[in-house]
Amino acid sequence: MTDIKRPGDAFDPTAPEAKPRAAGASGAAPTLPVLPPETVTRFSHVDTWVFDLDNTLYPAGSDLWPKIDARITHFLAQLFGLDGLSSRALQKYYYQRYGTTLRGLMEEHEISSDEFLAFVHDIDRSSLLPNHSLAKAITELPGRKLILTNGSREHALRTAEKLGIHEMFEDIFDIVAADLVPKPAAETYQRFFDRHAVEPARAAMFEDISHNLVVPHARGMVTTLVVPKLGQDDPREPWEIAGADAAHVEFVTNDLEGFLAGLIDRG
Numbered sequence: 239m240t241d242i243k244r245p246g247d248a249f250d251p252t253a254p255e256a257k258p259r260a261a262g263a264s265g266a267a268p269t270l271p272v273l274p275p276e277t278v279t280r281f282s283h284v285d286t287w288v289f290d291l292d293n294t295l296y297p298a299g300s301d302l303w304p305k306i307d308a309r310i311t312h313f314l315a316q317l318f319g320l321d322g323l324s325s326r327a328l329q330k331y332y333y334q335r336y337g338t339t340l341r342g343l344m345e346e347h348e349i350s351s352d353e354f355l356a357f358v359h360d361i362d363r364s365s366l367l368p369n370h371s372l373a374k375a376i377t378e379l380p381g382r383k384l385i386l387t388n389g390s391r392e393h394a395l396r397t398a399e400k401l402g403i404h405e406m407f408e409d410i411f412d413i414v415a416a417d418l419v420p421k422p423a424a425e426t427y428q429r430f431f432d433r434h435a436v437e438p439a440r441a442a443m444f445e446d447i448s449h450n451l452v453v454p455h456a457r458g459m460v461t462t463l464v465v466p467k468l469g470q471d472d473p474r475e476p477w478e479i480a481g482a483d484a485a486h487v488e489f490v491t492n493d494l495e496g497f498l499a500g501l502i503d504r505g
């Protein structure tokens with residue numbers, strides 16, 4: 239991928255925990271990211287690693303989410319006979335009010351969730367390249383790894399396959415497993431904990447939307463907000479981007495693979 243962190247890259251000042259530090263003299267071979275010891279210690283009890291999918295396991299600057307977004311607009315335009323602007327406005331209203339457009343459609347209309355999920359996730363993923371450093375970092379994390387997504391299982395599987403990380407995950411908890419109730423609903427996290435026997439006090443959550451970390455933090459998970467790299471395109475809505483400084487966000491990183499690699503005990 240083009241976004242792999244290299245020594246000398248500019249760093250987001252809001253993400254000090256993710257900042258790799260060169261251990262040797264300048265000009266030395268690239269070193270592994272070094273996190274503050276207190277950051278590493280904060281994760282030392284974690285045996286279950288939970289990841290959001292979209293804009294977390296692949297960067298927000300990827301064209302994947304805009305493609306899904308456009309398919310959702312297209313779905314609404316067809317369903318209601320709306321022009322593009324009107325269906326876009328309705329989509330964003332549902333998304334912000336209900337957490338997903340699908341939830342809005344379920345609440346206010348009777349539509350088939352299967353049909354919706356298959357349609358909106360039917361996208362070209364060819365721009366997504368294997369992320370070997372992320373695969374290595376996730377593999378080396380001690381314990382179980384799970385995906386918790388407001389998208390569909392099929393979408394998560396296909397996307398994880400393209401990234402080359404699908405084999406590292408024990409399972410995917412998707413919007414259907416959540417009974418179509420999206421994050422940030424507390425009942426969805428509880429359903430996830432129950433389904434996969436996750437002890438939240440021994441788990442960590444990685445997410446790109448701050449308010450999806452409110453419940454994980456309240457339940458005792460270690461929370462990390464994944465933000466775009468400096469200068470990277472970010473097609474998300476302002477409300478999705480806000481909240482990096484919230485109390486329920488313990489760590490912020492613009493370099494997920496570097497952050498995870500920094501947590502791994504190399505002693």
Ligand SMILES: [Mg+2]
Nearest residue numbers: 290292293446
């Ligand atoms: Mg996301």
